[in-house]
Amino acid sequence: MFRLIKDTLGSQCVTLWRVFMHAFAKTDTVEYPDVQPQMAARWRGRIILSRDPDGEERCVACNLCAVACPVDCIALQKAEDEEGRWYPEFFRINFSRCIMCGFCEEACPTNAIQLTPDFEMAEYVRQDMVWEKEDLLINGTGKYHDYNFYRIAGKKIAGKDKGEARNEEAPVNVRSLLP
């Protein structure tokens, strides 16, 4: 009998006391937008396109983000400059479809596409949620500072000749028979 009272009434009193004590606790909600919340760096919010440490566009238009996207909200077209560097001619994200899953960031072989802690993306007009490359491209490296795809890949671009990528020997002289 005593046990029954302890388990029911007692526990209810404890609950009431705890609820009551919350009236004096520090609040978790903040006065947004006057007070900005602290977002973790790994928060998956607004998608950006970053630049490599040399200040060039990181995106090489490989299409892996687009194919990884479960809602197919990324569309782009490859273009190539005279020196052989690939870049997107256009790069479009339809944020009205995006579910911020971060698969694109995971798929990106050049760390170009990154999700940022910004979540303030509401629009009155849905059409405004279609972002083009000009809207997405930032002037920095984003979360990953050092990676520079073209310094590692063996494709020649402006300012980096054959044999100048990481771990590469100078180009072979085919006419030489020396070992």
Add this chain to the structure above:
Amino acid sequence: MAKISVDGIEYDVNPENNLLQECLSQGLDLPYFCWHPCMGSVGACRQCAVKQYRNEEDKKGTIVMACMTPASDGSIISINDQQATDFRSHVIESLMISHPHDCPVCEEGGECHLQDMTQMSGHNYRRYDFKKVTHRNQNLGPFIGHEMNRCIACYRCVRFYNDYAGGEDLAALGSHHHVYFGRHEEGVLENEFSGNLAEVCPTGVFTDKTFSAHYTRKWDLQTAPSICAGCGVGCNTAPGERYGTLRRVVNRYHHDINGYFICDRGRFGYDANSSKQRVGKALYRHGQEAEFKPLSSLEAKRQFAAMTGGDVIGIGSPRATLESNIALRDRVGVENFYAGFSDAQFDCLQEVLKSLREPGLYCPDVRQIERSDCVLVVNEDITNTSARLALAIRQAGRNAATDLANEARIPLWQDAAVRELAQNTRSPLIIVSPQGSRLDDVASATHLLQLDNQIHLLQAVAHAIDPDALKPTASNEVDEALSSSIAAQLCQAKNPCLVSGISAESPALVKACVNVAKALRAYRKHNSAEQNPVALCFAMPEANSLGMALLLETGGKPLRAALQRLASGSADAAIVMENDLSLRTSQTALAEAMAGGVPLIVMDQLHNRFNEQAQLLLPSSSVFEQHGTWINYEGRAQSSYQVFRPSEDILASYERLSALDPMQECGVSSELIMQEFARANDAFSALTQLRPPRVGISASLKSPRQSHRFSGRTAMHAQDHVHESQQEQDRASALAFSMEGVMLQKDSSLMASPWSPAWNSNQSISKFQQEINGELQQGSKGELLCVRQSTETAYDAISAKRDEKLTCFIISQLFGSDEISANAPAIQARSLGPYACIGQELALACGIRQHGLVDITTQTGRVQLPVIIRRQIAPNCIGIYPANEVDKYALLLGEITLQAVPDEDSHIASSRAMFDHLLIKDALAREA
């Protein structure tokens, strides 16, 4: 049949093949690089290692290369054996030591055999810390991109390019780990099949440059099965579209026709589809106005309906679909329907059709030409008119090697051994032609004769084979010796094959070829153990030349009748469908016809000289933008499917012609036109079998044009409208414009882009073949429409006379002679302007210098052309390449006079620059 055991499971295999081929035939996954179904094994890459056991008791086994080991009866092997698996993963690791880590910026990425095989072999992380070998690339011309760092040295490129396609300007250079695959110096890859390097190379060393210019990953392309409209061979292709423009064309496997390879015209000619010359909007000119005024699609339909109310002439086209020609004839009536090719071609095609119905002969498909052990090519420059046939003829030369190898009991897949054994032994290939050709390097004899003398020679050959054939009058000893030697070679062969064409537009030549075939038939009936029919085929200049000829048999008149009616003005309007009449008849005849004042309605894809004269110019769809039926040189009907919808202004000709009500959205579907026509005409009844039946489950379950990985669906049109529009519906075929539906592996004729788990590259086709390099599992291979009759006909009488007077022949070029593909930028970069080509004696007689200008005058025409002097050209012959500019019909009539035009350094320099692109090895040096 032999029995082998793979990982404890028994399989029935063909003991003549190697283990790799048989494992793949059984659907097993075994990685490989250097082996190719058409090129056999060399054991270069060491990737297909398996464990082989001597017998049941042998538990240790030895590692062997599957591609170098025969699948002999009782073999016991293991693919999954740990040692073999480790071996393969170590081999791929070492192949990847210098791989440049650039898959994201590689055109091969996503359809890369190297990616697939690396995954399959289980190599994930690079352990090798030392430096990578690097190479400089070469600029290989407008077709092929080069990125040598990606090479794994499998040698497939040179084995295809040199050994298979007969190229001479690609080689393995350098030594040891510095080996380099490229040209001796930068420059255009000459061979007509260079585009196949992009598909043959298992990685991204050789890639399609035109595709790279508007690159899209394979999984993002919307593809549909199509037929190449570049010539009359009917190669199967798989064009791909993205964002509303055509991106590339690749080979689509067809066992009997193109197999694994197509020519560069077919592969790179697609870009004409989005060229500046494209007619994008309907254009109308009122009365005598000079300027065209664009019309909206509805106005165009109204105007078309208004103009075609009365008595209308219809001129069809051999480069339009069969459906469009049928729809045109239905619209204007049989009595008003005219052929779309020249009168001489009309006559030639009548003869060709007769030969296709002749018993005891057969029209070889490409694979059958490859099996022939003696080929006689007459007059046709086959490499430049039907290039895929030339590749097959080149392979036919290897049958002598096959015989030697069989004698020496060397399996045929031992490629290096068979080549070593055969050296330069080749089956006879006899070429009779007015000029040297690209097949001369494999020809046993090239006889340079002008057309009349060729016909004369053929008559003599026919007589030498069968004395019942009429002996030509006035032959001399040289002729007799030549004809009897050709006759002897043809009689000795087990599978002799005669190849000619109608580009000379000579019915007598066609008849003479048929006579030789008939003589062989008679000879084999009496004297030979070989009773199989004789192979005879004629190359067709256009994709539907034979289709149009077959259609005309059920009603229609030759072009001259149409021109007469136009000249007399006895019609209310004339519809010219997808046809540049200035290429079909002489300019004077055409001008006379136009002077009749009949309002001209032209439907075409591209602007050209002729359709500028139209009153109403209507844009029509290309082969990629409509469903259609094409009949190739064998009389084989094949279906091509719409790859993508063009803008609403562009309609297929049959849609425009079958819609009687201008307000109607579009006309009757191609399928309906075809079904009705096939039902009404017994000769075409096989056409009902052509497309997969759309009843029961396949009616509602469509086959997708887009891959299951197709990306960007909700973003690709979002810049215009964020709300996604409905997927386009295709009510006219079993395909859907979406990724929904089932990949119809039950019907391979609907499969444009083969894919199988772990096999993303084009090598995945092996998963859909009955056996490697065999038939596709199911689906229509096309329907042969010409039925052989039961009674043999007698020899055709030809008045063959030897002729020594100066004559003119027309040269074709692979890049430039075809009207449509000539407008693709990459093809334009390889094409030449008009030129003339003469022999040394003639040049000396007329005082013409190499690369100078020559003035050619005939009764009806006159033209000045830059000239190239060759060694390999028949005496008293002048070859003219019209480049679709020069009026060739004016030059073919009457006496020809040649005159040298005084040299001017400027035009010598310009024509010299042009001739640098011409692939003629026997041109005289400038100073000679």
